[in-house]
Amino acid sequence: MNSAPALAPETTIAIIGAGHIGSVLARALRQAGLAVSGPYGRGDAIPAVDIALLCVPDTAIPEAAAAARTRATRIAHVSGATPLDDVDFSIHPLQTFTGAESPDIFHGIGAAIAGRSPADKNIAEQLARTLGARPFEVDDADRAGYHAAASFASNFVLTVLDAAEQLAASAGIKGEEARDLLTPLISRTVDNWQSSGATASLTGPIARGDEGTIARQRAAVDEADPALTSLFDELATATRAIARQKAAV
Ligand SMILES: NC(=O)c1ccc[n+]([C@@H]2O[C@H](COP(=O)([O-])OP(=O)(O)OC[C@H]3O[C@@H](n4cnc5c(N)ncnc54)[C@H](OP(=O)(O)O)[C@@H]3O)[C@@H](O)[C@H]2O)c1
Numbered sequence: 384m385n386s387a388p389a390l391a392p393e394t395t396i397a398i399i400g401a402g403h404i405g406s407v408l409a410r411a412l413r414q415a416g417l418a419v420s421g422p423y424g425r426g427d428a429i430p431a432v433d434i435a436l437l438c439v440p441d442t443a444i445p446e447a448a449a450a451a452r453t454r455a456t457r458i459a460h461v462s463g464a465t466p467l468d469d470v471d472f473s474i475h476p477l478q479t480f481t482g483a484e485s486p487d488i489f490h491g492i493g494a495a496i497a498g499r500s501p502a503d504k505n506i507a508e509q510l511a512r513t514l515g516a517r518p519f520e521v522d523d524a525d526r527a528g529y530h531a532a533a534s535f536a537s538n539f540v541l542t543v544l545d546a547a548e549q550l551a552a553s554a555g556i557k558g559e560e561a562r563d564l565l566t567p568l569i570s571r572t573v574d575n576w577q578s579s580g581a582t583a584s585l586t587g588p589i590a591r592g593d594e595g596t597i598a599r600q601r602a603a604v605d606e607a608d609p610a611l612t613s614l615f616d617e618l619a620t621a622t623r624a625i626a627r628q629k630a631a632v
Contacts, residue, residue, distance in 0.1 A: 389502065389505045389506045389509055390417070390506060390509040390510065390513060392416050392417065392418065393418060394417060394418060394433045394434065395418045395419075395420070395430075395431075395432040395433045395434070396412060396417055396418065396419045396420070396432060396433065396434045396435075396436055397419075397420050397421050397423060397429050397430060397432040397434070397435045397436070397451070397454070397455065398412075398419060398420070398421035398422040398423065398436050398438055399421065399422070399423050399429065399435055399436065399437050399438060399439060399447055399451060400422060400423070400424075400437060400438035400439035400443075400447070401421070401422035401423065401424045401438075402438060402439070402440075402482070403480045403481055403482045404438050404461055404476070404480045404482075405421070405422035405438030405439075406422055406482050407480050407482060407484050407486070407488065408422075408436065408438060408461065408476075409421055409422045410485075410486050411486035411487075411488070411489050411514055412510075412513070412514070414486045415486075415513045415514060415515075416513075417513065420432070422438065429450070429451060429454045429455075430454065431454055431455075432454060432455050432456075433455065433456050433457065434455060434456070434457045434458075434459060434506070435448075435451035435454060435455035435457070435458050435459070436459050436460075436461065436474075437451065437458065437459065437460040437461070437470065438460075438461050439460075441462050441464060441465045444460050444462065444465055444469050444470070445468075445469045448460075448469035448470055449469075457471045457472065457503065457506065458470045458471055459471060459472045459473060459474060459506075459507065460473050461473070461474055461475055461476065462475060462530075463475040463477075463495060463526065463529060463530035463533055464526050464527050464529075464530035465526070466523040466526055467497055467498075467499055467523055471498065471499050471500075471503045472496070472497060472498035472499065472503040472504060472506055472507040473495070473496065473497045473498075473507065474494050474495070474496050474507045474510050474511055474518075475494065475495040475496075475521075475530075476489060476492055476493075476494050476514070476516060477492055477493040477494065477495060477533060478492045479537045487515070489514035489515050489516045490514075490515035490516070491515065491516070491517065492516050492517065493516065493517050493518075493519055494511035494514070494516035494517065494518050494519070495518075495519060495520070495521040495526075495529060496508055496511055496518045496519070496520055496521075497520065497521060497522065497523065497526075504520070542614075543614075543618070544565075544569065546611050546614060547561075547565055548561050548562060548565070549607070549608055549611065550603075550604060550607055550608075550611070551564070551565065553603075553606075553607035553608070572584065581625050582625055582628045582629045582632065583629070583632075585622070585625050585626060585629055588600070589619060589622045589623055589626050590626050590629060592626075597619065600615070601615055601616070601619075
């Protein structure tokens with residue numbers, strides 16, 4: 384990647400969108416020494432800037448880009464899934480933000496970058512490095528798949544963890560206590576997956592081929608909350624596929 388200087392302390396950046404990520408990103412870029420204004424909300428007057436960084440929902444990107452075009456030399460977004468149709472470059476921090484995080488949340492995380500031109504991509508790369516993130520390239524054609532991976536890794540993990548919390552509650556272990564007790568199991572599973580991948584890390588009744596235990600688990604899930612039974616079945620099917628790979632190794 385070309386890393387010729389493109390960002391300077393005098394480069395002006397307007398953050399558009401004061402939601403979950405906009406406020407954190409404004410704090411972090413400001414702390415990194417860049418001339419940042421915002422985050423600006425809907426209808427706010429945007430000053431003339433070098434870069435308008437859109438932190439708006441994906442569906443609002445065309446409208447926000449059109450509004451910023453007369454005020455900014457370059458327009459960028461922070462979306463993972465949206466292509467570059469309405470912007471010059473993109474930087475997608477591979478992290479989940481609720482808005483309360485400190486600026487160091489960007490340190491060491493990945494940041495997917497893309498640009499219409501080498502100069503645009505260069506700015507995206509330098510923004511990522513300025514935040515302390517690790518830039519990597521994702522082409523427009525691959526963005527939806529890349530973002531689906533992020534959804535599996537964050538949003539869907541939460542869905543599964545929420546199911547675990549509900550089932551623990553059905554066994555009398557409720558709320559914070561359940562989360563505290565389950566967290567070491569979750570952390571070790573993630574550590575094992577990170578170092579060795581899913582096939583090597585899989586344990587439990589499906590990996591052992593223990594159909595009796597699986598059937599008793601399924602009945603308990605169905606009794607606790609029938610709405611979770613189809614999720615159990617889908618996950619069991621996907622987990623059996625991993626177990627088959629494990630058996631074949
Ligand atoms: N949150 C994350 O973890 C995360 C991580 C990586 C990337 N991203 C990306 O960041 C972008 C924003 O996500 P988010 O989670 O921060 O969304 P969000 O919390 O819903 O915030 C979006 C903000 O944009 C504002 N907005 C909407 N249209 C606007 C416009 N035309 N001009 C100015 N502001 C406008 C919204 O204001 P109103 O409330 O008035 O509509 C809201 O404050 C998305 O592209 C997302 O993919 C998010």
